[in-house]
Amino acid sequence: MTSSIEDxxxxxxxxxxxxxxxxxxxxxxxxxIVAQAKSAHYAKNSYIFxxxxxxxxxxxxxxxGQAKALTTFIxxxxxxxxxxxxxxxxxxxxxxxxxxxxxxxxxxxxxCLLISQKSFLKxxxxxxxxxxxxxxxxxxxxKDLYKIISAEQNDQPIIEKNILRQRIEDISAKNVVTCLPxxxxxxxxxxxAEARVSSVVxxxxxxxxxxxxxxxxxxxxxLSADNPNLEAxxxxxxxxxxxxxxPNDYTYKALLLxxxxxxxxxxxxxxxxxxxxxxTVKDLVQSxxxxxxxxxxxxxxxxxxxxxxxxxxEVDQLKQALINERSYASEICALISExxxxxxxxVIQMAxxxxxxxxxxxxxxxxxxxxxxxxxxxxQFSRSDQDNGIIFKDHLKDSLELTTxxxxxxxxxxxxxxxxxxxxxxxxxxxxxxxxxCLPLSAWKNNVTQWVDKLDPKYIRNMTIFLDYRYVTGNxxxxxxxxxxxxxxxxxxxxxxxxxxxxxxxxxxxLNLFGRFITEKSGEKRKKMDLKRAVMxxxxxxxxxxxxxxxxxxxxSFERLHRLNDRGIFKPEDAEYIEAAYESLLMFRIRNAIDNxxxxxxxxxxxxxxxxxxxxxxxxxxxxxMANRLQSLTxxxxxxxxF
Numbered sequence: 164m165t166s167s168i169e170d171x172x173x174x175x176x177x178x179x180x181x182x183x184x185x186x187x188x189x190x191x192x193x194x195x196i197v198a199q200a201k202s203a204h205y206a207k208n209s210y211i212f213x214x215x216x217x218x219x220x221x222x223x224x225x226x227x228g229q230a231k232a233l234t235t236f237i238x239x240x241x242x243x244x245x246x247x248x249x250x251x252x253x254x255x256x257x258x259x260x261x262x263x264x265x266x267x268x269x270x271x272x273x274x275c276l277l278i279s280q281k282s283f284l285k286x287x288x289x290x291x292x293x294x295x296x297x298x299x300x301x302x303x304x305x306k307d308l309y310k311i312i313s314a315e316q317n318d319q320p321i322i323e324k325n326i327l328r329q330r331i332e333d334i335s336a337k338n339v340v341t342c343l344p345x346x347x348x349x350x351x352x353x354x355x356a357e358a359r360v361s362s363v364v365x366x367x368x369x370x371x372x373x374x375x376x377x378x379x380x381x382x383x384x385x386l387s388a389d390n391p392n393l394e395a396x397x398x399x400x401x402x403x404x405x406x407x408x409x410p411n412d413y414t415y416k417a418l419l420l421x422x423x424x425x426x427x428x429x430x431x432x433x434x435x436x437x438x439x440x441x442x443t444v445k446d447l448v449q450s451x452x453x454x455x456x457x458x459x460x461x462x463x464x465x466x467x468x469x470x471x472x473x474x475x476x477e478v479d480q481l482k483q484a485l486i487n488e489r490s491y492a493s494e495i496c497a498l499i500s501e502x503x504x505x506x507x508x509x510v511i512q513m514a515x516x517x518x519x520x521x522x523x524x525x526x527x528x529x530x531x532x533x534x535x536x537x538x539x540x541x542x543q544f545s546r547s548d549q550d551n552g553i554i555f556k557d558h559l560k561d562s563l564e565l566t567t568x569x570x571x572x573x574x575x576x577x578x579x580x581x582x583x584x585x586x587x588x589x590x591x592x593x594x595x596x597x598x599x600x601c602l603p604l605s606a607w608k609n610n611v612t613q614w615v616d617k618l619d620p621k622y623i624r625n626m627t628i629f630l631d632y633r634y635v636t637g638n639x640x641x642x643x644x645x646x647x648x649x650x651x652x653x654x655x656x657x658x659x660x661x662x663x664x665x666x667x668x669x670x671x672x673x674l675n676l677f678g679r680f681i682t683e684k685s686g687e688k689r690k691k692m693d694l695k696r697a698v699m700x701x702x703x704x705x706x707x708x709x710x711x712x713x714x715x716x717x718x719x720s721f722e723r724l725h726r727l728n729d730r731g732i733f734k735p736e737d738a739e740y741i742e743a744a745y746e747s748l749l750m751f752r753i754r755n756a757i758d759n760x761x762x763x764x765x766x767x768x769x770x771x772x773x774x775x776x777x778x779x780x781x782x783x784x785x786x787x788x789m790a791n792r793l794q795s796l797t798x799x800x801x802x803x804x805x806f
Contacts (some may be wrong), residue, residue: 175226176193178226179196182249184252184295184297185293186295189289195541196286199281200277202276203274203669204274205228206272207271207601209265210268211275214265216262218256218257220257220258220279221253221278221474222253222254222257222280222283223267223276225757226275226276227247227272227273227274228271229270230243230252230273231244231246232244232246232267233265233268234264240266242383253267257283284677285676288678291796329412329413330414331412331414331440332411332431332440335440335442335446339364339441340364343365344374344396344397346397347396348395348396349393349394351397355378361377361378361445362376362428362443363376364400364438366438369435371432371437371438373403374402374403375402375405375430377402377428380397382403398570406430406437407429408420408432409431410433410439414447415490419497419501420519422455422498424527428441439488444456449494455502457477458502459502463505467513468584470645472585473582474585475546478506482499482757492544493746494542496541503543503586504762508582510581510584512633513580513639514573514580518572518576523572523573526555526573527562527566528556528566529555530637532553532595533552533553533634533635534551534633534635535551536593537631539633541718542719542720544752544756546585547587549589550589550628551593551635552595552602552639554602554603554641554642559606567602571675574594574595577596591624591628593628594728602689604644604645605771606643608648610650611629614626614655618659623663623666630649630653634660650711650716653711653712654711660711660712661801664708667704668797670697671794672787672788673692674787678784678788682772691769691770692750692770692772693750694755694770695768699749701790701793702741702745702790705797708797709723709732710727713727737792740792741789743786744786744790747785747786748783748786748790751779755767756803
């Protein structure tokens with residue numbers, strides 16, 4: 164039986180102030196919690212709730228008496244926990260719509276304070292320490308719910324053997340053919356022939372791999388010579404820049420490494436860098452990891468812009484397959500980004516040939532092509548607007564105009580053909596055919612310096628787009644030079660970081676004080692939320708700020724988070740919660756884009772809240788709460804006295 168607590172409000176308030184984590188809350192929040200709560204009385208041996216009951220979305224705080232948790236074990240109920248005065252229970256039901264995992268029974272006459280989900284969420288949003296107490300549980304719930312929703316939304320037959328979720332050690336070869344650095348090539352080649360394998364791993368005496376020799380190496384470095392020297396040593400022709408993975412990594416990681424580095428072998432090493440095995444393209448093909456590899460091969464053999472554009476449809480099909488396999492959103496983005504990079508590099512190769520064919524010749528000096536924005540962060544799962552640029556080597560002043568004209572023309576060809584492939588033109592013209600984004604290295608540095616010195620609000624969009632820039636192709640030294648300069652500049656410019664923090668914190672996550680979604684009230688966007696501009700931008704902005712302050716050069720939001728966590732910038736439970744929230748938001752965006760494409764519509768970032776199930780709404784709300792929390796952490800870190 165529930166009742167008002169007006170008569171005992173003062174006494175209850177005194178009790179709750181002594182209970183962790185409620186003692187972290189300020190008096191106003193505590194007063195609100197108690198004022199809006201009710202009390203409930205339970206007779207001895209009566210159930211507060213039973214295992215499998217629907218969530219009451221209530222936190223139970225014991226004022227008097229004792230409660231016990233019961234679960235069924237071999238057809239018999241067993242006591243698994245006891246709760247006394249000042250303890251609370253029901254957190255799992257409070258944080259989700261899932262049924263209760265255990266039963267709670269009054270061990271004796273019991274009185275509980277019933278705290279509503281609305282009051283709890285308000286408290287969670289008001290105090291960092293209070294939120295900390297529940298963060299680990301929240302992150303775990305988010306991950307579990309993500310998996311449930313991912314499974315429920317799969318409209319294809321359930322794949323019993325999830326290909327990309329297999330561990331590398333499950334399909335890799337354990338008996339690796341090896342040789343020592345001083346072994347001669349003849350013996351190494353004989354070992355490969357006898358074992359019928361396409362490579363031999365060169366190991367040191369401590370069993371750590373130091374190189375690899377493949378059939379391709381033997382042909383290109385030995386057999387193609389006029390007088391092949393089969394007595395040369397293994398270390399003379401081996402590839403020493405090894406690409407490795409861990410046995411516990413998913414096969415998705417091996418696939419991504421092969422695509423990224425254009426290789427057919429990935430060496431498997433354990434945590435001590437000891438050789439554990441090897442995985443090859445053949446292993447991936449045999450395990451049905453053929454889709455992405457097939458597209459890579461087709462990209463490499465394309466010799467026309469039209470043929471390249473036609474491959475985009477296959478990439479879209481691969482995205483759908485990855486979703487059907489229940490791959491994580493971060494994995495989908497990483498793999499699709501690599502394929503888009505390959506398409507971009509192929510477009511650039513063709514564009515350079517076109518420049519020669521129209522009489523403009525080869526590039527007059529070294530240059531590199533960069534991606535910015537979501538493409539720069541490797542978070543591009545659909546073909547969003549182009550954000551790209553060209554950095555070219557500084558030239559003599561008397562030839563600068565001609566050099567600039569060449570690269571602007573080249574940039575125009577690249578932008579035009581990327582648009583043919585479905586990468587839309589940027590409305591803000593942040594593209595390589597714009598003189599503002601096609602510059603010699605010194606001019607790029609001057610522009611960045613001016614942004615930091617002037618801190619004009621009209622430059623903030625360009626600055627944030629640029630700061631996620633990433634190398635795609637060309638002279639990588641130009642990119643590294645600018646990256647080193649930019650990293651030092653922003654790391655040492657506290658006023659610039661504060662300026663960017665203030666810009667993000669002007670806009671808050673679309674949740675009100677009571678944890679309700681804030682959406683448009685009328686028009687086409689009624690009851691819809693722009694996940695990219697209203698929510699994810701805050702996670703991206705805040706993680707970028709921390710990364711800039713720490714001199715971290717990675718641009719991908721997950722990689723930034725991992726580096727920040729390694730440095731202890733975030734508590735481990737916070738980092739886990741942020742990652743789970745961002746993963747969930749990405750999943751919503753990817754699924755929404757796929758649904759748009761199925762309906763023959765352009766992908767957008769507007770999610771219709773009325774179309775979501777209760778579980779999905781809870782997952783979305785918890786992700787928004789984490790974004791809100793990250794904004795609070797950012798305010799405290801960059802401008803605590805104001806925010």
